[in-house]
Amino acid sequence: MLDLLSNNEYLVKKNVHSYRQGDLFIAHDVNSGSLHILDEDTYEVLKAIEELQEASKQVNEEGIRQLLWQSGNQLTVEELSEIVEELGELRQQGTLFSREAEQVLPAYPEKPIVKAICLHVAHDCNLRCKYCFAETGAFGGSRSMMDLETGKKGIDFVLDLSGHRNHCEVDFFGGEPLLNFGLIRSLVEYGRKAAADRNKTIKFTLTTNGILLNDKIQEYLEQEDISVVLSLDGRPEVHDRMRPFSDGRGSYAKVTPLIKQFAAKRPESSPYALGTYYYVRGTYTHYNPDFDQDVLHMADLGIDQISVEPVVASPEAPYAFQEGDLEKICEAYDRLGEELLSRRGQDKEFNFFHFNVALDQGPCMIKRLSGCGAGHEYVAISPEGDLYPCHQFVGQEDYKLGSLYAENPNQLKEELVKSFRSAHIYKKPLCRECWARFACSGGCHAANVSFTKSLTDVYTLGCELQKKRLEVALYLKIKEIQHNHNPLSLA
């Protein structure tokens, strides 16, 4: 078995991620998606194999034992042979040291199939969040509202371009979309009818800061089965520092009761964002690398679907991550994983979005290679009807895909579509060598462009955070499976 690893054609570090998390030694077989628990000796054997490969040395039992002995592990010849034999059996089964699939790229039709749009119904906001990529709602332009004609054209656009796909998605976004609630009502009514006329359905979602989430609007969102993402950063002082009103007052006291009230209406929300759901999402920054405390604060409020993500900011911003933050952030993910475990089946149990990972029911390889589909499957529409690859690119002239008011609104700028379609894992040098490539799909295009000015070079801090989240997520997956087989195992 080991001779197969000697010619460096198959790099273990790239294809099998072995690591320690909590009380477990874990091996994740990247190409098959399989997951194993190792004993400590086996973990050290895998690390020794990696080390030998990195030094371009022969991978054999003698070399492995030498390295182990240097680190104080006096594994016997018999024990090592036993481990190598087990590794070989798993290789035979295809669950360890599995080969990378042949490079099959997504086969796209010439004309893009757009199945989701982000409708920027309001380029204005009632908050002045300091980290807002939309520059507090205006996206670098003037404050404006989408009108009914543009909104309807947007709905027609996605129904037209979705081709044979029967399920379309429309997200109401801003700025703060509830500043244009009247339009949302009109477009939901119009969209449902227009979709039904074509034997299609539209799934509507809304992303809101919660300021205007009064009883009437809550009732409407319930009636219409609209999924909702609500913004809350966590502890009052953390939230208020970054999410003030225009007069500087913090918004925590205003939004928290409303968000709690709405969350309580949807106790069965899917952690995988299926069906009609809610999520409360926040952003952490340099100011709160102990963001696990913010997640727990929200969980203690009774909010059970939580997503808190790292800020993406230019390095000169005072809230941008600095040297030294990464270690603290990783520790926070570790603590959060353990706390999530300890609350399973208990009061104040919660789901943390980035720790959800569907291994055997997860997306196919093609989806994993191609990522989010921005710029060809997903398009953002500004209040003026301009089309962009996603909400984060809105207002950036170089990334304008077209306009709903163009002579042919369904004609997207070909070069841009092509560049987004081809920004897949195999085009990103760092991703090709990364063990997390099939879980992260190359990261966020907008973050990559913002930091590297390129769609194929990646934002490396984002990579480190993604890998850490995935390590904890896989650990929790194992714990969940162990618990389901033996419910007392976590007691």
Add this chain to the structure above:
Amino acid sequence: MAKHIQTIVKANLSSTVKTGGCGKCQTSCQSACKTSCTVGNQVCVK
């Protein structure tokens, strides 16, 4: 039973190169700053 390694999940992701790609899955958002999920967090709707 294996003494040193316990397999928790047996998967065959590589095979989905041939079976996948239907495109029916819901939209994902790599930055996860929106309503839709990140690819790694998604489930296949097939």
